Amino acid sequence: MGNYHLNHLKALEAESIFVIREVAAQFENPVLLFSGGKDSILMAYLAQKAFYPAKIPFPFLHIDTGHNFPETLEFRDQLIQKLGVKLIVASVQEAIDEGLVAEEKGFHASRNNLQTTVLLSEIEKKNFDAALGGGRRDEEKSRAKERFFSHRDEFGQWDPKNQRPELWNLYNGKKNYGEHFRVFPISNWTELDVWQYLVQEEIALPSLYLAHKRNCINRNGVILAASDFLPLMNDEQTEEMTVRFRTIGDLTCTGAVESNADTLEKVIIEIETSRQTERVARADDKRSETSMEDRKKEGYF
Amino acid sequence: MKYTNGQKTAPIFKNKELLRFTTAGSVDDGKSTLIGRLLYDCKSIYEDQYEAIKKYSERKGEDHVNLALLTDGLRAEREQGITIDVAYRYFSTPHRKFIIADTPGHIQYTRNMVTGASTANVALILIDARKGIVEQTRRHAFIASLLQIPHLVICINKMDLVDYKKAVFESIRQEFSQFSAKLDVKDIHFIPISALHGDNVVDRSSKMPWYEGTTLLYYLENVHIGSDQNLIDCRFPVQYVIRPNTKKFHDYRGYAGRVAGGVFKKGDTVMALPSGFTTKIAKIDSFEGEIIEAFPPMSVTLLLEDEIDISRGDMIVRKNNSPEVRQDLEVMVCWLGKRPLQLSGKYTLRHTMQEARCIVKEIRYKLDINSLHRNLEDKTIKMNDIARVVLRTTKPLFYDIYRRNRTTGSLIFIDEASNETVGAGMII
Numbered sequence A: 001m002g003n004y005h006l007n008h009l010k011a012l013e014a015e016s017i018f019v020i021r022e023v024a025a026q027f028e029n030p031v032l033l034f035s036g037g038k039d040s041i042l043m044a045y046l047a048q049k050a051f052y053p054a055k056i057p058f059p060f061l062h063i064d065t066g067h068n069f070p071e072t073l074e075f076r077d078q079l080i081q082k083l084g085v086k087l088i089v090a091s092v093q094e095a096i097d098e099g100l101v102a103e104e105k106g107f108h109a110s111r112n113n114l115q116t117t118v119l120l121s122e123i124e125k126k127n128f129d130a131a132l133g134g135g136r137r138d139e140e141k142s143r144a145k146e147r148f149f150s151h152r153d154e155f156g157q158w159d160p161k162n163q164r165p166e167l168w169n170l171y172n173g174k175k176n177y178g179e180h181f182r183v184f185p186i187s188n189w190t191e192l193d194v195w196q197y198l199v200q201e202e203i204a205l206p207s208l209y210l211a212h213k214r215n216c217i218n219r220n221g222v223i224l225a226a227s228d229f230l231p232l233m234n235d236e237q238t239e240e241m242t243v244r245f246r247t248i249g250d251l252t253c254t255g256a257v258e259s260n261a262d263t264l265e266k267v268i269i270e271i272e273t274s275r276q277t278e279r280v281a282r283a284d285d286k287r288s289e290t291s292m293e294d295r296k297k298e299g300y301f
Numbered sequence B: 001m002k003y004t005n006g007q008k009t010a011p012i013f014k015n016k017e018l019l020r021f022t023t024a025g026s027v028d029d030g031k032s033t034l035i036g037r038l039l040y041d042c043k044s045i046y047e048d049q050y051e052a053i054k055k056y057s058e059r060k061g062e063d064h065v066n067l068a069l070l071t072d073g074l075r076a077e078r079e080q081g082i083t084i085d086v087a088y089r090y091f092s093t094p095h096r097k098f099i100i101a102d103t104p105g106h107i108q109y110t111r112n113m114v115t116g117a118s119t120a121n122v123a124l125i126l127i128d129a130r131k132g133i134v135e136q137t138r139r140h141a142f143i144a145s146l147l148q149i150p151h152l153v154i155c156i157n158k159m160d161l162v163d164y165k166k167a168v169f170e171s172i173r174q175e176f177s178q179f180s181a182k183l184d185v186k187d188i189h190f191i192p193i194s195a196l197h198g199d200n201v202v203d204r205s206s207k208m209p210w211y212e213g214t215t216l217l218y219y220l221e222n223v224h225i226g227s228d229q230n231l232i233d234c235r236f237p238v239q240y241v242i243r244p245n246t247k248k249f250h251d252y253r254g255y256a257g258r259v260a261g262g263v264f265k266k267g268d269t270v271m272a273l274p275s276g277f278t279t280k281i282a283k284i285d286s287f288e289g290e291i292i293e294a295f296p297p298m299s300v301t302l303l304l305e306d307e308i309d310i311s312r313g314d315m316i317v318r319k320n321n322s323p324e325v326r327q328d329l330e331v332m333v334c335w336l337g338k339r340p341l342q343l344s345g346k347y348t349l350r351h352t353m354q355e356a357r358c359i360v361k362e363i364r365y366k367l368d369i370n371s372l373h374r375n376l377e378d379k380t381i382k383m384n385d386i387a388r389v390v391l392r393t394t395k396p397l398f399y400d401i402y403r404r405n406r407t408t409g410s411l412i413f414i415d416e417a418s419n420e421t422v423g424a425g426m427i428i
Helices: A010-026 A036-049 A070-083 A092-097 A116-123 A191-200 A264-273 A293-296 B031-041 B045-058 B077-082 B107-117 B135-146 B166-180 B216-223
Strands: A030-033 A062-063 A087-091 A130-132 A149-152 A180-183 A214-220 A222-225 A241-244 A255-258 B017-024 B088-094 B094-103 B122-128 B152-158 B189-192 B235-242 B252-260 B269-273 B276-287 B299-303 B316-318 B323-334 B346-351 B354-367 B386-399 B410-414 B421-428
Touching: A010 A036, A010 A130, A010 B017, A010 B235, A010 B252, A010 B299, A030 A036, A036 A070, A036 A191, A062 A092, A062 A116, A070 A087, A070 B031, A070 B088, A070 B276, A087 A092, A087 A116, A092 A116, A191 A264, A222 A255, B017 B031, B017 B107, B017 B135, B031 B094, B031 B122, B031 B216, B094 B107, B094 B216, B107 B323, B107 B421, B122 B135, B135 B166, B135 B323, B152 B166, B152 B216, B166 B189, B189 B216, B216 B410, B323 B354, B346 B386, B346 B421
Parallel strands: A030 A062, A030 A130, A062 A087, A130 A180, B017 B094, B017 B122, B122 B152, B152 B189
Antiparallel strands: A149 A180, A214 A222, A214 A241, A241 A255, B088 B094, B235 B252, B235 B316, B252 B299, B269 B276, B269 B316, B276 B299, B323 B386, B323 B421, B346 B354, B346 B410, B354 B386, B410 B421
8 A cells, every 4th residue: 555645735735625615515605715825825725725726615705805906906906816706805995085984093093803803794795694703713712623614603703612523524504594604624734844845736825025225214123114194193204114014904004014025935934943933013912912813803804 | 727937846844734623621721721832832823913912911910911811702702711712723844734623611512522523633621620520521521532632641630739649530530431431432642741831731740750652742743643534435415516517627527525534536336325326436536637436534535437316415435335325324412503403303414514404303312411421301302401312303313323433423403494404423
């Protein structure tokens, strides 16, 4: 008998494809949450593999804070065209204009929390019964407790103390009308797994992930990209730095790291020796000890 | 989707194997500390994580950095100092990537241990050297055997508090071996450790020269898991039918799914259940192109030579090796629901890609996990109880007994009113 074993990346891929297909089979109206970041690009790629040679049988949803890196939007539109899927853009700016949500005030204002309201309202409006997300359990301590199929009540809330047990590979997607599921097919991937896989499979990424020169602001140790969306505090100055991003989200709260890694291979070497988690640069996680858990309970990604 | 900002230089990453293990122990056995130690010594803890728990420990006035905080992430867990839910942790060494399902030790959370155990290759059970084998230890060992985890490692922890004495280790080992002789466990290892000081976790202890075995990490890196999968009985539960309906793939009809057993090859004569029609595999397809052999746990798409009616829930098998096809099942069930199991009650079952309804015809006995005694009188099956039941399903299930195949032998019970997952079943 030959050597029938899959390496860790192929084993993770097989698991994720299985979960994505399960969503298409168990739900009537799923949607894939697409931010343009590496995890959602990976998700798009795995979904393509799951249904090949058919097209991905569900639309993508981008919750647009309006504070985007131009590179992300350009990349997003090209990828959508290549995959031939439908893209729905739900705009936080429009929600502010319509009075659905109010903009936070002050220098630390962020549209991060507003995304939750916009996401939940979009799920309700379009009757989505499952939202696929690129969340990983290694990202943050409350995410470590997340299921693959994560039930949300009619208010879109997560109840971490009362989750459904998830056994073997049997996923229970049963729910009442008005409730929905968040599904996390790449739960078991680590940041390094994602990077290794992206390189191994030669998957294109926005240039932001590689080292480049950019005007930045150093705020409380977090390096933020200087932009019109981010007013300077009194004594702050912008400076040109060579940076890359480990995660890509809202421009005003996604921090960069100083780096000379201008190829994906160099990025992997940096990550392998890195002593900080990728979310260290996320200003939104620094608000309190349990800020991710609190946001997730309300219905955040 | 190629990236073009460089030459095609995709490196081949070292062929790492994926190993899933679960950890169990009773309260204060030092389980979270052990995991913290493995992560810390394998350099899987980042500076910002370490700084965060250091600050938290200092604020709480603790003497040393509490590594347990790495795994207790929820607000309620930190407040109460206990682990509530299964937490998944990751670390890797040059040879393997590890997924830890860290399960809480409280008696009321046995359902979490079953959850963590269901996908594990290895179970780590912690025993406090001062206390020896307690009720929880027996329960955990029994669940590991019930769930057919192939390898069991008994970590006798807090050896520092018994002066690293060989006699303590040996006496616990003997007592455990007597108990485990009654269980169905293939492979058991015993390791004396101190999670707090790191003895025999990653590095060999200099304090226990009498111990000639390996460290825990060495064991995890080297235990042979290649034969944990069933490569004999070909089982392919159809998950999803791929029909592109495009000009290029007009007649394409692919059966997507994950191999649950055996090795499938192009040209194999196969049979579809429940129809019983036989045909041959025309092609095993994937995004990368044709696949020569498909084996567990690969996700692939099968194309067949003849057009036969197959849909989700059906199973493709080898012609001369079929699974059981029955509506009457004997099942060991671990009850997970808040409401007790109802005799004559109706539940929805999920089994491979099938969904069926069932009625509980009979509760044969409740199992006392401590004595392994079969209780024929008290048949009230509450949360965390384990029982043998007889089910009648609305349609035939295609299954193997759980001992032979963990994928085709397992099922879950779903409460039809609440939609909750209320039971974990293993077919016998």
